Amino acid sequence: MESVYRQGVWMAEALQQRSRSLEDLWLVASHMGDPKAAVLLVFPVVFYIHRRTGIAVLWVAALAEWLNLVLKWILFGERPYWWIGESGLFSEKPPEVQQFLSTCESGPGSPSGHAMVTSAVWWVIISSLASFSHAHTGSKILSAMLYLLYAVFLGCVGLSRIFILAHFPHQVIAGLLTGVLLGVFLKRSVPEQRPLLFFFRFSVALLSAALIFHAVLEKTGIDLSWSISLAKRWCSRSEWVRMDTAPFSSLNRDAGVLLGLGLAQYWKPGGWTLPRAPRTLCLALSSLVLHYISRFPLPTVPPFLFYSLFFLKYSIVPQVVMVLVPGFVHLLTAKPKRE
Numbered sequence: 001m002e003s004v005y006r007q008g009v010w011m012a013e014a015l016q017q018r019s020r021s022l023e024d025l026w027l028v029a030s031h032m033g034d035p036k037a038a039v040l041l042v043f044p045v046v047f048y049i050h051r052r053t054g055i056a057v058l059w060v061a062a063l064a065e066w067l068n069l070v071l072k073w074i075l076f077g078e079r080p081y082w083w084i085g086e087s088g089l090f091s092e093k094p095p096e097v098q099q100f101l102s103t104c105e106s107g108p109g110s111p112s113g114h115a116m117v118t119s120a121v122w123w124v125i126i127s128s129l130a131s132f133s134h135a136h137t138g139s140k141i142l143s144a145m146l147y148l149l150y151a152v153f154l155g156c157v158g159l160s161r162i163f164i165l166a167h168f169p170h171q172v173i174a175g176l177l178t179g180v181l182l183g184v185f186l187k188r189s190v191p192e193q194r195p196l197l198f199f200f201r202f203s204v205a206l207l208s209a210a211l212i213f214h215a216v217l218e219k220t221g222i223d224l225s226w227s228i229s230l231a232k233r234w235c236s237r238s239e240w241v242r243m244d245t246a247p248f249s250s251l252n253r254d255a256g257v258l259l260g261l262g263l264a265q266y267w268k269p270g271g272w273t274l275p276r277a278p279r280t281l282c283l284a285l286s287s288l289v290l291h292y293i294s295r296f297p298l299p300t301v302p303p304f305l306f307y308s309l310f311f312l313k314y315s316i317v318p319q320v321v322m323v324l325v326p327g328f329v330h331l332l333t334a335k336p337k338r339e
Helices: 002-018 020-032 035-049 051-075 080-087 113-137 140-163 169-186 196-219 226-234 247-267 276-295 303-333
Strands: none
Touching: 002 020, 002 080, 002 140, 002 169, 020 035, 020 140, 035 051, 035 113, 035 247, 035 276, 035 303, 051 113, 051 169, 051 196, 051 247, 080 226, 113 140, 113 169, 140 169, 196 247, 247 303, 276 303
């Protein structure tokens, strides 16, 4: 793998030098590819356009990120920003590369979670759009254009992860391919109108399976915190290594989202029926509320408290979008009944 890693470093260096003027584009693409963005940004927009597809976005995002975490624990992928220093191969001619705020993720690198979750989630969206457009216009060209835009967007996300030194090219490719396959498979089984017990069991199963797998690997002598220590050692700024990018944060986000999805459908089965204008207001209010939820600081000590509150934070997200904000808007816009 040494030659693969070395070529990946030179590719990242060339990308940074030749596309420095596109730095803002790469940073935005990396942000949009974040699994967190699928929950906080993509889900509300899609949900208020089409309820079932919105639920599919949450479902696919949670399962894709969970599977990505398990694969990372198995594959032990390095990340460029720490491998450059750890390898000792660049002491005479170090690559001229730069780190960024979103570079220093502390989990293993293979496969790319951004690429995997993004390709899975956006496959659900684009394939639904393509089916809708073909059914209403009969145009295969329009459907092909949608899939072309999908490929371009995935290319931007993948290149952005290489640009900021978060992943090697082969990790990005592996994430993209795995994500597309997951999107195709998971889109067939969207848990709309499932009972709360289904989501509770699924949430507990994700947490339990990952924790048991983690414990088994630790018992065999495998140190799963190896990537965290490397991240702290080689990140150019210590504050860029954050707990919300740690593997257990991903796990709690996924489990919390699924439980929240079940609670939202339990509180209001079928959801609120709102015209287009009130749904636009719902989107604006939901985006504002989710912005403050995502920005709300959590105590990082002790870690168990942080992860518990992180779980709670993401379990609230589906309820805000699906129940609380639409219910509030319904009260504001509902016409009073005549006696």
